[in-house]
Amino acid sequence: MKSAIYPGSFDPITNGHVDILRNGLVAFDRVVVAVLGNPRKSSLFTVDERVQIIREAVGSYDWAQGDTPEGGPRVEVDAFDGLLVQYAARKGIRTVLRGLRAVADFEYELQMANMNRHLDPRVATVFIMANDANFYVSSSVVKEAAKLGGDVSRLVPDSVAKRLYAKLGR
Ligand code: ADP
Numbered sequence: 001m002k003s004a005i006y007p008g009s010f011d012p013i014t015n016g017h018v019d020i021l022r023n024g025l026v027a028f029d030r031v032v033v034a035v036l037g038n039p040r041k042s043s044l045f046t047v048d049e050r051v052q053i054i055r056e057a058v059g060s061y062d063w064a065q066g067d068t069p070e071g072g073p074r075v076e077v078d079a080f081d082g083l084l085v086q087y088a089a090r091k092g093i094r095t096v097l098r099g100l101r102a103v104a105d106f107e108y109e110l111q112m113a114n115m116n117r118h119l120d121p122r123v124a125t126v127f128i129m130a131n132d133a134n135f136y137v138s139s140s141v142v143k144e145a146a147k148l149g150g151d152v153s154r155l156v157p158d159s160v161a162k163r164l165y166a167k168l169g170r
Helices: 015-027 047-059 084-091 103-119 139-147 158-167
Strands: 003-008 030-036 075-080 095-100 124-129
Touching: 003 015, 003 084, 015 030, 015 095, 015 124, 030 047, 030 084, 047 075, 047 158, 084 103, 095 103, 103 124, 139 158
Parallel strands: 003 030, 003 095, 030 075, 095 124
Antiparallel strands: none
16 A cells, blocks of 8 residues: 655645645555644644644545545544654655645755655655646745735635634634
């Protein structure tokens, strides 16, 4: 069975993340979406909230349902702290799935992929592009726009828009 870990902040999950997950499920039997409690970044939602929000969103897509040939869901949502390669080793998974937006992501993603390979040469990172409609969507621009009262409902799953407005008191 081919499995991949899709790690990220997901603060909150956007349609860009959803594209990567959907495309990831074309290539992999199972994708573990893993929310990183990143102490470097201040977040709007707690790790537990982010996990719950992703579960809600994933539950609303037909394509994300179903079990792997070995049993167990094709999409798992989890949280982790610390080094990704250590988490990957604990899960017994060697492929990391990441997304690329416009060129802006390239440098950072290259650094991360190289560092992870350095820390554990058995771990490989694969990249997937978002669909063009969501190429420029990021959690940070979504939060910024929602804070200022903008309509972000087409940039995030429906359940996420509701959570965002509730959190921001709108
Ligand atoms: P991190 O803080 O680890 O970068 P993010 O939640 O911002 O976490 O992103 C997780 C992954 O999803 C990253 O690889 C990022 O490039 C990717 N991603 C996020 N939004 C998009 C998008 N619109 N298109 C393609 N990839 C995306």
